Amino acid sequence: xxxxxxxxxLGAEGWFSDGDEPALLGRRCTxxxxxxxxxxxxxxxxxxxxxxxxxxxxxxRRGTVWSYTDAQYRPPAPYVVPGGDGAEHEPFCIxxxxxxxxxxxxxxxxxxxxxxxxxxxxxxxxxxVDVLFSDDETDHLVWKWKPVAPATGADGGAx
Amino acid sequence: xxxxxxxxxxxxxxxxKWGRNFVEYGVAAARxxxxxxxxxxxxxxFVSGADTMRNGYPGYVSGATFAQALGWNGARxxxxxxxxxxxxxxxxxxxxxxxxxMCDVALVxxxxxxxxxxxxxxxxxxxxxxxxxRFRLVxxxxxxxxxxxxxxxxxxxxxxxxxxxxxxVKNASNGLSNPNARYQKPVTVEDxxxxxxxxxxxHLLEICATSxxxxxLVLASAEFAARHAGSAGAPVRVAAVSTVTPSYPxxxxxxxxxxxxxxxxxxxPDRPFKESIAxxxxxxxxxxxxxLSLAEVYDLSTALELxxxxxxxxxxxxxxxxxxxxxxxxxxxxxxxxxxxxxxCFGEAVPAQAIAQVxxxxxxLRGQATGRQVEGATVGITANQGLFGHGSSVLLAR
Numbered sequence: 001x002x003x004x005x006x007x008x009x010l011g012a013e014g015w016f017s018d019g020d021e022p023a024l025l026g027r028r029c030t031x032x033x034x035x036x037x038x039x040x041x042x043x044x045x046x047x048x049x050x051x052x053x054x055x056x057x058x059x060x061r062r063g064t065v066w067s068y069t070d071a072q073y074r075p076p077a078p079y080v081v082p083g084g085d086g087a088e089h090e091p092f093c094i095x096x097x098x099x100x101x102x103x104x105x106x107x108x109x110x111x112x113x114x115x116x117x118x119x120x121x122x123x124x125x126x127x128x129v130d131v132l133f134s135d136d137e138t139d140h141l142v143w144k145w146k147p148v149a150p151a152t153g154a155d156g157g158a159x
Numbered sequence: 160x161x162x163x164x165x166x167x168x169x170x171x172x173x174x175x176k177w178g179r180n181f182v183e184y185g186v187a188a189a190r191x192x193x194x195x196x197x198x199x200x201x202x203x204x205f206v207s208g209a210d211t212m213r214n215g216y217p218g219y220v221s222g223a224t225f226a227q228a229l230g231w232n233g234a235r236x237x238x239x240x241x242x243x244x245x246x247x248x249x250x251x252x253x254x255x256x257x258x259x260x261m262c263d264v265a266l267v268x269x270x271x272x273x274x275x276x277x278x279x280x281x282x283x284x285x286x287x288x289x290x291x292x293r294f295r296l297v298x299x300x301x302x303x304x305x306x307x308x309x310x311x312x313x314x315x316x317x318x319x320x321x322x323x324x325x326x327x328v329k330n331a332s333n334g335l336s337n338p339n340a341r342y343q344k345p346v347t348v349e350d351x352x353x354x355x356x357x358x359x360x361x362h363l364l365e366i367c368a369t370s371x372x373x374x375x376l377v378l379a380s381a382e383f384a385a386r387h388a389g390s391a392g393a394p395v396r397v398a399a400v401s402t403v404t405p406s407y408p409x410x411x412x413x414x415x416x417x418x419x420x421x422x423x424x425x426x427x428p429d430r431p432f433k434e435s436i437a438x439x440x441x442x443x444x445x446x447x448x449x450x451l452s453l454a455e456v457y458d459l460s461t462a463l464e465l466x467x468x469x470x471x472x473x474x475x476x477x478x479x480x481x482x483x484x485x486x487x488x489x490x491x492x493x494x495x496x497x498x499x500x501x502x503x504c505f506g507e508a509v510p511a512q513a514i515a516q517v518x519x520x521x522x523x524l525r526g527q528a529t530g531r532q533v534e535g536a537t538v539g540i541t542a543n544q545g546l547f548g549h550g551s552s553v554l555l556a557r
Contacts, residue, residue, distance in 0.1 A: 011286030012296055034408075035421040046425055047407050066412075067314075069306035069358045075298040076279035078291055094303055096412050103422030107307075107412055109297055116359045121314035132296065142296050 009132045009140040014039065016143045022129040023058035024143055026102060030055055035102040059104065061127045062148065063097040066105045068119040070094065080133040080140075095145045097125045111146045124148040164254045165384045165394035166555065167264070168196025168377035169518040174341040174370045174505045178272065181214050184373030184511070185221070185270030186228045196377035197387055198264060200229050203377075205262045207253040208238040209245040209269030209510035212281075221510065222249075225268045235262075242545030243457065244402060245269060246374070246513030247553060251400045253378045263383040269510035270373030290415040290546070297417060302366050302460070304414050306358035309462030313360060316477040318465065320360055324351035325483060326461035327365055327503050333490055334500020336530030339515075341370050342504045351461075365461040370506030374514035376521075395521045398538075398554040399444035405432040405548050414546045433550065437471040437542050440552040448472035451494055452536035453523055455516040457543045458501040468496065471542050471552075490531060498523060498531045516541035517553050524557040 008015065015038055016024050026037040029044040031051025036044075037059060044051040074081060074089035081087050093110035110119070111130055125145040132142035170191025172184035185208075193200055208222030217224040222238040235256075239248040246269045253265035285291040293299040312318040331346035346364060354363040379387070384394050405413075406428040408420030413432070430438055441447055448471060456467035465479035473494055474482045482488055488496040499505070499519040502512070520539035522528040541553045 009296060010284060011292045029424075032424050034424040037418045045407060045420055048425070067307040067311040069303055069310055069360075071298050071300070071303065071358060072356050073300075075294055075300050077282075078280065078284070078295040079298045080295070092298070094297060094299060094307075096307055101423070103408070105410070105412055105419040107293075107297055107299060107417045121311060 004134075005138045006141055007138055009142045012142055016129055017058060018129050018141065021061065022127060022143070023061050024106065024127060026057050026059045026104070027054035028057045029053075035059070035104055037104055037106055060099045060101050063099040063125055065119060065121050065123045065125055066096040066098045067121060068093060068095040068110070068116070070116050082131070082133045093119060095119060095125060097145050109142070109144045111144050114147060118147060162258070163381040164257045164378055164397045165381055166376055166397060166517065166521045167198060167379040167384055167387065167394055168192040168194070169521045170195055170375045171339045171515060171518055172270070172373035173339045174372035174508060176341070177371045179371070181211055181270045181272040181371070181373070182217065182224055182228050184272075184371060185225050185268045185375065188270065188373035188375035188511075189225060189229060189266055189268045192266065192375040192377045196379070198377050201232050203232065203234050203264055203266045205253055205256055205265035206234050206236045207249040207265055207267045208236070209249040209267070209514065210238050210240040211271045211510050212240070213274065214272055221268070241402070241549040241551075242547055243507070243509055244513055244543050244545040244549040244551040245510040246515075247400060247543065247551030248402055250376065250378070250514065250517065250553065251402055254397055254400055257378060257380050264377065264379040266375065266377055267514060268373070268375040269514045271508040271510050272371045273369035273508065275369075289417065293415045293417055299417070300358070301414060302358040302361060304412065305366060305460035305463055306361045307412065308466055309360055309460060312462055312465060312480075316480060318462070318480050320352060321348055322465070322480045322483060323360070323365055323461040324348040326458065326464045327351050329489055330458065330497050330501045330503035333498050333531050334504025337500050337504065339372075340500045340504040341368070341506050342500075361460055361462065367459050367502035368506035370508045372505065372508035372511050372515070374511040374518050376514060376517060392525070393557060395524045395555050395557045398446055398556045399440040401436055401439035401443065401552040403435055403439045403550070406435065409548070413548070432548075433466065433470040433544060436544070436550040437540065437552045440540065440554045441472070444554045444556070446538060446554055446556065450538050451540055453495045453498055453520070453533045453539045455497055455499060455501070455519050455539065455541045457512075458497060458503055459507070459544070461503070464496065464501070467542055471540060490533065495533045498528060498533055500531070513541065513543045513551055516543065517555065520553070520555045524555060
């Protein structure tokens, strides 16, 4: 197998780090200290703050499930079917995970192999970087959530 | 009362999947509303359109589109877009113009023709548009967001799939004899639970469809209304209109965002966004939830109707299932919700929907809601939620 190129999916450039301990990359306002994800382009979202400067900060890699669901039907474009347009839709879970330290709740797909019955509000999740879809030479990457203690039989999926 | 804005006329084109030009529905609804008001089109001084994003340029300038279709009459015009709250933004444009004394009588119109299936963003790669990003990066459809709310109710408050299904059964029953409803057939809990799951825990029959339809209002100053006969008896009064935006930090993931604001520096506001929408209306009108005869709320899903019970103050957090199980929100209950049949029976025609909610409350307060009348109704509220921080609420009284 030749080496494939790994790139963040279009739109998510600079949203996360890759490697052994990947993290979402948030912004912290250098004036008031509030956090934002995804990156802020137009100044601090805190209406009481006039800050325009931010530092990039890796967000907590673990958080707790705020809520969760799944996609039993194939979402419409611009969603890209991982196996190509002709492939059958494989349902996947989606979780909104709350990061305590940053006070942010962030949605993402859950890694494959995890079903709706494996999730519950309050359960601990960890951030991974995974393939959103692939084309001929390139894996397009995105962040996903993975249960810290996978349910029996579920192998937690690729990362 | 002097200084009041009243609903002089209401009209709708029936909801369906007609596949015709949206202008046709808007014009039909407008003519109905003018007839109901006893007002000639030539008397209308201001036309306020609620825009559709799916029908090209005529939809972006809906006020002018409807004005031209009715025959140019020289009226001033505005066109509003506020996602699902567009209808009330158009109402508010007309109401404030009347309140400012710059207009006596205005026509508000919204209409839509919708494509089949999931609502999807406009075509083309737009990686800075959150509405594009949520589909591409997460595959998050509108039902994804509805389902996050539903699942949270189950895990936190013990809601069951049967509870959610019961909302649909109630609304389907209410809509049976509503001539403007798209779906007029009874539904059982078993029917709901037998329909395919779209986004767990929500089934196909629990998620509102997209529809074609049109709704219109004639709004007028109380003085103008006093000079006109219009409908029998005292006209329905617009007691308040709310179109508030969220207060930072917005702590619930709302369409189309992938993340909330941060609570690290500023604590969550006392009233979360959806609660603040109705609260602003109550505060403006000096009316409280205890004064309500009925409510029309945006049941984009069955479970979201339960969220609204709490958001508009019918009960405390986590108590909505109890209210439903007690039958309090049935047509003959203590506080009927969605007597029209709601989105469950209509499906959503985006720019028309929030106007249609006001039409229904008006018919209810006039005692004209044949087959679904809430006896002795005097005060009603509408509540609605849109994308991108939009939401609306209208309080009507008679």
